[in-house]
Amino acid sequence: MSDTQSASTQDAQPDGPHSGDYDPQASSLTGEVDQSVMDELLAVRGSIDNIDATLVYLLAERFKATQRVGHLKAVHKLPAGDPGREAAQINRLRRLAEDAQLDPAFAEKFLNFIISEVIRHHQAISRSHASGDS
Numbered sequence: 001m002s003d004t005q006s007a008s009t010q011d012a013q014p015d016g017p018h019s020g021d022y023d024p025q026a027s028s029l030t031g032e033v034d035q036s037v038m039d040e041l042l043a044v045r046g047s048i049d050n051i052d053a054t055l056v057y058l059l060a061e062r063f064k065a066t067q068r069v070g071h072l073k074a075v076h077k078l079p080a081g082d083p084g085r086e087a088a089q090i091n092r093l094r095r096l097a098e099d100a101q102l103d104p105a106f107a108e109k110f111l112n113f114i115i116s117e118v119i120r121h122h123q124a125i126s127r128s129h130a131s132g133d134s
Ligand SMILES: O=C(O)C(=O)C[C@]1(C(=O)O)C=C[C@@H](O)C=C1
Pocket: 066, 069, 070, 080, 081, 082, 083, 085, 086, 089, 114, 115, 118, 119, 122
């Protein structure tokens, strides 16, 4: 931080250029709980906000990668889904989840949720490729 930049200026947009209207203190609990409880809650929520921002960036990177796969599959007329690959991914993620003390059923559901969206994107890419759009 430079000498002229105050802490409050730096804290104004910690999440990037589009977080201007984000209020990290927004809560329906304001005035309902002791300030000390609120302070602790807000401190933990700061970490949650950082984790959520990371998730968004990670998902954006993942979708960039799967978009390349979608184009490759469209060009070579390959099916959108690959059940053999998915089974291996689910197996792996379930084991990673167990190691990380995360519910493996949740990890599987989350991966399936993402993959179903990826397959939808693949199908859209394939349609626009077949119609000569790309
Ligand atoms: O690896 C692929 O073939 C993909 O299309 C990517 C992906 C994924 O999102 O990980 C999506 C669909 C397939 O069924 C398997 C995996």
